[in-house]
Amino acid sequence: MIKVLFVCLGNICRSPLAEAIFNQKIKLLGLEGKFKSDSAGTSDYHIGELPDERTLRCAQRNGLKIDHRGRQVNRTDFREFDYIIAMDDNNLRNLNNLKARYNFPTKEIHLMRDFVSDWQGLPVPDPYYGGEEGFDEIYQILEESIEGFLEQVKVTHQLYA
Numbered sequence: 001m002i003k004v005l006f007v008c009l010g011n012i013c014r015s016p017l018a019e020a021i022f023n024q025k026i027k028l029l030g031l032e033g034k035f036k037s038d039s040a041g042t043s044d045y046h047i048g049e050l051p052d053e054r055t056l057r058c059a060q061r062n063g064l065k066i067d068h069r070g071r072q073v074n075r076t077d078f079r080e081f082d083y084i085i086a087m088d089d090n091n092l093r094n095l096n097n098l099k100a101r102y103n104f105p106t107k108e109i110h111l112m113r114d115f116v117s118d119w120q121g122l123p124v125p126d127p128y129y130g131g132e133e134g135f136d137e138i139y140q141i142l143e144e145s146i147e148g149f150l151e152q153v154k155v156t157h158q159l160y161a
Contacts, residue, residue, distance in 0.1 A: 002157060004037045005081040006112070007091050011041030011070040013135070014087045014124050016051045018112065018142045020064040025150055034159055039068060040077060042094040046070035052128065058135040078104040085110045085149070088123030113141065115148030 004022065008014040019039040026035050049070045050056070059066045077084065078099060086092040086109060095109045113119035124141050127134030153159065 001033075002035050002083070002153065003081045004035060004083045004085065005073075005077055006037070006039040006085050006087070007042060007073055007095060008039075008087040008124075009041055009043050009091060009126065010046040010128070011039055011068075011072070012046045012049060012052045013055050013126065013128050014138055014142070015039035015041065016066050016068045016070075017055050017059060017064075017135075017139060018085070018087070018124075018146065019068065020059050020066045021062075021139070021142050021146050022150075024064055025146060029150070031159060034157075038081075040071050040073040042073055042091050042098075044072045047072055054127070054132055054135045057132070058139050061136075062139060073098060075102045078102050078107050083110060083149075083153070084108075085112050087112050088126070110149075112145045112149075115145050115152060117148075119145070 006015040006018040016039045019037050022037050026032055047070050051066055051068060056066060084095060086095055092109060092111055099107050099109065112124050113122045124138055127138050
């Protein structure tokens, strides 16, 4: 089983939406039994909280189900997950610092938009301080980035539905 962890700052906007998009895509591909996914935040701001209401509305508009409570990245995540995917440079830096502290020197951490060639190195913007349109924007970014990620993973792991 291939395990994927999506990570943002508070685990109430970008990462739970990414997890929901990912789960929908693997279901549509008939690959549910091949993957396990989760999401987490690098901060402890929203532990135990439901995703932001705007995240939930965006998910609902796009036919996604989100059943998640905010949690913080921990040591076990570096051992358990095959792919850890950060939403932006700050979270990538935080994850790399945790990786060093937890002594997982070979664990590779990816940036979400690096799976689309024209977007490499770009962040998934944090919509938290904006309006509803920011959540629709990140939905589109995540949709395309996850599509690229899945294409790469299917080739790497020789997965076929």
